[in-house]
Amino acid sequence: MGLDVINMLTKYNHDVTSGRKIKWIVIHWVGAASTAVNNGTYFQGGDRGASAHYFVDDNKIVKSVRERDIAWAVGSRGYLDQGSPYAKYGHKYFGKCTNSNSVSIEMCCKKGSNGLYISKATLERTARLVQAIQKRLGIDNDHVIRHFDVNGKLCPLPYVQDSKWDDVHAILTGQKFTIKTKGRLIVRKTSSLLSKKTKVLKKGAEYQIIRTNAKDTRGKLKEGGWITITSKYAERI
Known part of the structure; x- marks a missing residue:
């Protein structure tokens, strides 16, 4: 991919498969201050009940699950509310985008005076990864979405409002x-x-x-x- 990707593959919480058709790239945030290596180590350490293909921070990209395998990242038995007025708008791709046909990318967070945030460097590194996957797998810009868009989970939280997501989506897909x-x-x-x-x-x-x-x-x-x-x-x- 022309990217420096560190392999820290986990033996837990994913389905081994081959020949699946990947149609979607799903963007998440970790939701806690951490690094890509921190997350790679955590998910290698035991049954966590979830997984993602990649973790990205300012300096590194860690691959936790092979793309050909199915990560446990977007699946849900139904819509999620989480007490947010936005949640009911965030499940437009439920049943269309699934674990079986998507690649999930988790952006790592930093903690500032106003709480958790995604840095510019992490966004830029994530954009490089997103665009490389798009080119390699033939995924168009409309199929780069948020976890929020699948089932209403407030993830990535800083970009739940569409006005904020539009700007970030343009960066991730190189459209700005x-x-x-x-x-x-x-x-x-x-x-x-x-x-x-x-x-x-x-x-x-x-x-x-x-x-x-x-x-x-x-x-x-x-x-x-x-x-x-x-x-x-x-x-x-």
Whole structure:
């Protein structure tokens, strides 16, 4: 993958298989201050009732479960509430994304004055891993999701709100860039050209794109709404 990955494979809490079709990459956070090696050691140490394929921190990527094997990371018998007003929105891929068809990546946390957080360096290292897996397995950007999206678990907690996740998702998948409009562009509510018109952008202005559709023809603005980003309508700068 062109990445320095440390193998710390666990003999616990995963299903050995071969030839499975991986359709999803699921992003998690560890939920406690730790390092990738800390987590690799912990999951090698006994039955933990769960597992993940990778753990990432500022400096290292640790592989705990082989990609060809099934980690115990996103499975649930139902939706999770956890007392959050957001939880009910977070299970749109339940039953579609499962342990059997996904790779799970856990981002390690640091502890600051305001509590746990994911550092910029960890995000950047995770992005390198995500994009390498996407390229190798042919996984599009829409199939890079949160654990939250599977069953409503508040994971990764800092990115449960969609506005925050959109920005991080753009970093993880390499979609964050700036465009300059070549003419007046219509902004629509969703990526569909038939969705509701919300406003019009002026010619010659610069805007930040934080997500693209599968064909890379439509882009989501940081401020919200979608525009056409093909070379006829916009210049990437």
